[in-house]
Amino acid sequence: MHVLRTLWIEWQLAIGFLREGRVQSLMIMVGVAVGVAVIVFIAALIQGLQDNIIERTLGTQAHIRLLAQDEVNVVLPSALGTVQLVQEDKRAQRLRSINNWQQISATLDQLPGLMAVSPVVSGPAFARRGEALESVALMGIDVGRYLNVIPLGDYIVNGHLRVGAGDALIGRLLADDLGVRVGSKLRLETGQQNNTVVNIAGIFELGVRELDSRYVYLDLKQAQSLLDLPGGVTVIDLTITDIFAANAIAAQVERLTSLNAESWIETNAQLMNALSAQSLSTNMIIVFVAISVAFGIASVLSVSVVQRTREIGILRATGATRQQVLRVFLIQGAVFSLLGSVFGIVASYVLVWGFNTYGPGLFYIPVSPILVVLAILLATMTGVLAAAVPARRAASLDPVVAIRYV
Structure with missing residues (x-):
């Protein structure tokens, strides 16, 4: 019961700090929303493009083809005591059936x-x-x-x-x-x-x-x-x-x-290279967007720590522990990223709907529920990790110095 009460107090403090800096909070949540929307839309776009390419390619061919082994020339052994030099051409392949x-x-x-x-x-x-x-x-x-x-x-x-x-x-x-x-x-x-x-x-x-x-x-x-x-x-x-x-x-x-087994991957090597390049580019976009979102959250929370130095000092002087102050700012990071990611998911669905409805109509973009969940988790984890540095700085402030801070 005491733990729940403590967490509730920390939650109220975190939300109170967010309300005081409404403009900053709104800006960082918009930044997170844009980042999540870009991640979801680009990932869904690339996935839809890859699905379309694979469907067009494999829609007219088997995934694996089994063929009879190639016929080879039979070279008779040389006579005892002689040296045999062989210049062999590959045997022409005739049309023949697969045995059994x-x-x-x-x-x-x-x-x-x-x-x-x-x-x-x-x-x-x-x-x-x-x-x-x-x-x-x-x-x-x-x-x-x-x-x-x-x-x-x-x-x-x-x-x-x-x-x-x-x-x-x-x-x-x-x-x-x-x-x-x-x-x-x-x-x-x-x-x-x-x-x-x-x-x-x-x-x-x-x-x-x-x-x-x-x-x-x-x-x-x-x-x-x-x-x-x-x-x-x-x-x-x-x-x-x-x-x-x-x-x-x-x-x-x-x-x-x-039998000789040929897979579609072997016969479409260039296609696989293109798909790999697309996947790599998507991952790079996601990484850079996540880094941008992390720096945005970290910078806003760093400013928040400076602005609220006196309040933090008072909290520490009235008995708040370093862990409690740390959790207040971690909660802020989680709230930033969670709310921003929700708005970003809504924006990404709007973008996908617009593409599917008014786009060129070359292919359909599906939005996987797994992609949505992963995007929210990625944004939330990024927000919490980005808040860790300013949160540690806030928790390490000396109460006496912080209260005297002007």
Whole structure:
């Protein structure tokens, strides 16, 4: 009970000092509010930009791709007593199936951390319509599995998502180049005497020029027949729960399956460098803003200590301990930063709402509750730490000297 009474007295003294210097208190709280608003808005802006970039990048590709091991030349041992000099060229890689892909897929289905497993058969071909001839990439898919990797239905701009029974999907740029539309016929030639004519059931637009101008989606069995890989697949696509753990999971899957595992981080190294640079710049902004807020609080409280030297001396002379005086000024720092951070959070929500409502509309800025809590904690801790130096100075004042101070 005595402790609560003491804390209440210290609280009243701290609030009383704040009320006496209303202008100074208001200015420092505005400074804290601006700092918190900048931290939250910039962090949310960078996070929204990164989410948008990752969504656009990974929305059209798997997180991890499993491929068969490269074929290598077999060099026969030299005869006994002879020296063999070998000049070896890398062996040309032929289109071939992944061995035991059904068992591998079933095993990966049970692996923690994987969201989807989709076997795919892919290979080169030509698409012909009249005199028009285009090089394309055939993609044979199991629709049920593939949609868990890439939501192809979200990218259909004409027609329907339908493959199999002679139906196919092609990219919008490829359709423009060939002059075809939904319902048109298209001849696919693989150069292996396995040609066929398909009906264009739908046209998609993934937003990646290379894919929209080359991809042709077929049923898995139809593509296997065209590419002369009956019952085989060339790639197993995976999606994972934690996209930034792709390298670690790829290494784990590679050890488990003895296949080559390529993660999206490896194939998008420049993107990862850009994301790292953005995160670094955000952290630097937060650090400098926090330092600015800390200096502002410390300077105001230092002035407050000088202005209230006599009052502090009287408090010490009437029995107030050094710890009590110290806590009075620490409470002021906490109040400064806490109230300022609340106003700053409100201001940041206004800024985010303005950007999302009246901005360019390139991407949406989300505000994470975790970010809000961290910003408030950061501001409050900064305020308390910044108040520590002037608070120690106030607590160390000699009562007799302080009372005689003019």
